[in-house]
Structures are given as structure tokens and as C-alpha cells.
Amino acid sequence: MSAPLVPQGAAGGSADSSTSFAASESGTSTTDGTRDIVATGSSTVEVEDVPAAITQISDAATSAGGYVESSQVGGGYGVVPLDATASQPAVSSGWITVRVPAEALTSVMDGLSAVGDVTATSVNRSDVTEQTVDLRARVAAGEASVARLTELMAQAGSVSDLIAAESALSERQAQLDSDRAILTSIESQVAMSSLSVQLNMRSQTVAADPAGFGDGLVAGWNGLIATLNGVVIGLGFLLPWIAVAGIVVLIVWGVRRIVRNRRGSREA
Template identity: 55%
Template sequence: MKRDMNAADLTLPELTDARRDEIEATLFTRISEERSLSAITAAQEAERARSRAVRRGRVWMGAAAAAAVVAVAAVIAPSLGIGAGSGSAITAEQATMMEGAGATSFDSKAMSGGSADAATGSTSREVVASASASITADNTRAAIDEITASVTAAGGYVESVSLGGSPVVYDTTGGVSPILPTDPIPQSAWITVRVPADALTDTIAGLAAAGEVTATQIDRRDVTTEAVDLRARVSSLEASVARLTELMGQATSTADLIAAESALSERQGELESLRQQLTWLDSQVAMSSLTVTITEPTPATTANPAGFGDGVSAGWNGLVATLNGLVVAVGFLLPWLGVLAVLALIVWGVRRVVRRRRTTEDE
């Protein structure tokens, strides 16, 4: 028979003072641990928030710096771009030919197994020479006429000439020379001529008849290996073309004829290209280039101002010119200063918003 149990039937053990102290100590320890964990979690969240704010600030600062760089580049770019793309000494066609000559040399060495080097030792050296000189003459037009006559007598020709920056291209076939400009004589000019290689030194020495020679320079480049390689390639292709032509005559089927004709067309195109390169290289070896820069002597200057009154006048003119320059500079900078001010205002506003969000997150 079951017995019903109630609160009166339950008897709890009596708590001693030691047991009570132990329970209180355990409870307080757990409370302390929970508080410490909460403090650590809050510190970690605050550190993450600060890291995010720092990253955002760096991004905005980088954007502002990039905008400033773009603005500065827009100011200085026009001055850096003046005169770009001038002064090329070799035409695109010549550069292509030289590049093709270098590639041909490499292929010939690989195919012939060094036979080109052996042939070089038994031939005379082929050198491309180019020179430049500077002279001072009282009359640039007369100096150009003197150089032209000297070059023509040596068997060369005038390639181009410039008086005061207006180039005049001469007829290289020996025709009538063009009429030079009739403007006042400029203070400087230049002329480029082609002379036989063996007459280059004498032509440079003859520049003394046109004026006072102030500087000369001669550059020589040995192209013997390139020339030998090109000739070997041309000879090999000529033999190949001859063999293919013979095979075309012996073809017994349409397929063989088409294959031989295709190969022959390819060989003939390559042969013509190599012949043109060799012709250009031979012309560079045979005729040297000489560029002469002609300048007129600088006239002597007298002291100015000569007295106290002239000094005061010159000082006043300098002051007015300086003020005008400052006004122009301020007018030029005003638009850019406005743009920079707007950028600075944007950066300041963004930083203010970021700082306010950081303060809100910390609270």
C-alpha cells in the first residue's frame, strides 16, 4: 500500500555555518567570472569598432590623396607633353629592316652552325659610320651653301636642311636644289648630308671652311656579321627557288604542282625581303651620314641700365611685371583652390560622421 507523501514528510538536513559560507563563496566566484567575461567581450567589441573606424579613415584619406594627385597631374601634364614625339633619328621602315636583319643573323647562325663566323674572318669589315658636328658661322645661309658644295664635290648629297625650324628636303637624285626660304637669316640651322664612307673624315675636316668647328663626333657600328648572314640567307634561298622551279617542271600531278607553287611563292617572298634588307645595309655602309648644327655667334651686350635713372625705371618695370605675374598666378590657381577646398570639406564631413558613429558605438 502506497503512502502519500507531503511537505510534512520531507525532512531537509540542517545547514551548518561552514556549508553556508561555502555556498556563498561559490556563488560570488561565479558572479565575478561572469562579470570578467562580460568586460573582456565588451573590450573586444570596442577594439573591433576602433579597427573598422581606422580602416575607413585610411580609405577616405587615400581617396583624398588620389584626388589631389590627379589635380596636380592635370596642372603639370600640359607642360610635360610639349615637344613629345620629335627627334627620331631612324624611320620606322629602317627600324623594321634592322630588326629583320638581326633576326636573319640569328637564324643563319643556327642553320649554318657557325659558318658565317668563319666567313667573316676572310672578308673585309663592313662598318656603318654616322657623324655629327657643331660649327659657329656669321651667316648660316652661307655656311649651308659651303657645306652643300663640299658634299656635292665629294660625291654625296644633302638629305635635309632646316633654317629657323623649317625643314627643306633636297632631291637625292641629283636634280635641281629647291629654293631656300627668303625670310631673314635665322640664328641657328642644321643640315644632314650623306657622303661616301671613305670621304667622311675629309668632309668633317672641310667644315672649317664654313665656320668655326666647336664639336665633332663619329659613331661606327660593325655590321659585318649581319651582312654575311644576309648574303648566306639570300644565297640559300636562291638555290631553294631554283630547285623548286625545277620541281615544278617535273611535277606529274596537280597536287604536286600546287604544293611546289605554294612553296616557291613563300620562298620568293622571303628572298625579296632579304634582298631589300641587304640593299639597305649596303647603302648604309657605302654612304655615311653627317649632321651639322650651325649657330651664329651671340652678339655682345652692353650694360643696361647705364645710370641711376635707368636703374629706377628698370626696377619699376620689374615690379610691375612681377605684380602682373602674381595676379595671373592667383587667377590660375583660384579654380584649383576651389576644387581642393571642396575635397577638403568632403573629407572633413566624412571624418566627422565616422567619429560620431564611433562615439555612438562606444556608448
């Protein structure tokens, strides 16, 4: 009976051990001695026209060699398209996310001051050198393992050996594809930085117009006239009542006088 063609650990843990050893031998720097940094920027900008600002940022990212990842224009009535017509409500806010080359991130963020008033900005940088070094070692080990298993399949002396080699190759190929996809994603984030910009409509400033001495004099005169008018109206309203009250008082006084005279006559 022939010995199995699948090497021990081809689909198991020995390959991972060799990968970790390769990563530790490589250290935490890339082959050219640089570091792998993922940079992510965010800013908040107040602008006069949100759709126009989104267009400006999009053009700046494209000119720098990047592209627009996503964008949205929001107004008081929900989300509206970028090509909003004049009949639609005014847009009060929006946001845009762009990807630009890592070396152009700073210049693109500096250019936001030409779009509007930058009220907040931040940049987050993550060092992923160890992760990329480890992934590159895993990919290299996986490629070597796949090549070795492919050779062993061609040398398989029995059906059982062939099935074992195919199973190990399938597992190793799936792991290799996964490692390649993750490495490609991280390398893309390193090469192309992400910038998210929140756009808000600038609040309208109300111009102050303090009143002067002349305005105060006019206001005082108008108030005096209004007061005099009120007094005249009040007097006109009270005069009929005053006349009626006077007549009543005269009648009462006359009655009392008559009563007094009669009482005096009786006593005499």
C-alpha cells in the same frame, strides 16, 4: 601515288638551319677579309650666315661624291626656304644631313672648320659584319631554294604537287626579297656614311670701351655742375618760404614783446 615534289623544309626551318650553318662557316669577316662598318657623324657649327653655310656643306658633300639627304633652315619665325630673300627675317639656326662615301667622311668633317666654329663633333661606328655575312648566306640559300622550287614546278605530276610547289615558292620568294632589301640597305649605309650638322648663328661679340681718366674728369665736372644747379634751384624754391617764415616770426616776437610790456606796467 607519286611522292611530293616539294622537298622537306623548303618553306620551313631547314633552309634557315643551312643559312645559319653557312654563316658560321663563313665566320664574321667578308669575303675579302674586311669588316663592314656603318659610320655616322654629327657636328655642331656656329656660323655667320646659316643658308650660306648649308650651301657650302652641300657643295663639299657633292664634291666628295655624296649628296644631300635633307636640310632645313629655321629662323625666329619658323621654317623658311633656302632661297630666302632679304625681306625675310634673319635665320638663326638650321641643319643639314648629307651622305658621303665612307672613306671621305673624315675629310668632310675636317672641312667644317672652314664653314664656321665647330663647337661639338662625334662619330659613331657600328660593326655590322656578322649581320651582312648572315644576310648574304640567307640570300644565297634563298636563291638556291627558289631555283630548286622552280625546277620542281616544271616536274609536277599532279595539281596538288603544283599547288604545293607554288605555295612554297611564293613564301621563299617573299623571304628572299625581304633579305635582299635589308642587305641592300645595310650595304648602302656601309658604303655611304651619314653626316648631320646642326648650324647656329654666331653670337655677336660686344667690343669693350672702358672709360679713361679724361672721361672720368668730364663726368665728374658734369656731375658737379648738375649738383650746383640743383642747389641753386632748391634755394630759389625755398627763399619765398623763408621770407614768409621770417615775417611770421617777427609778428610773433612783436606780439610777445607788447604783452610783456603791458604785464610789466600793471605790476609796477
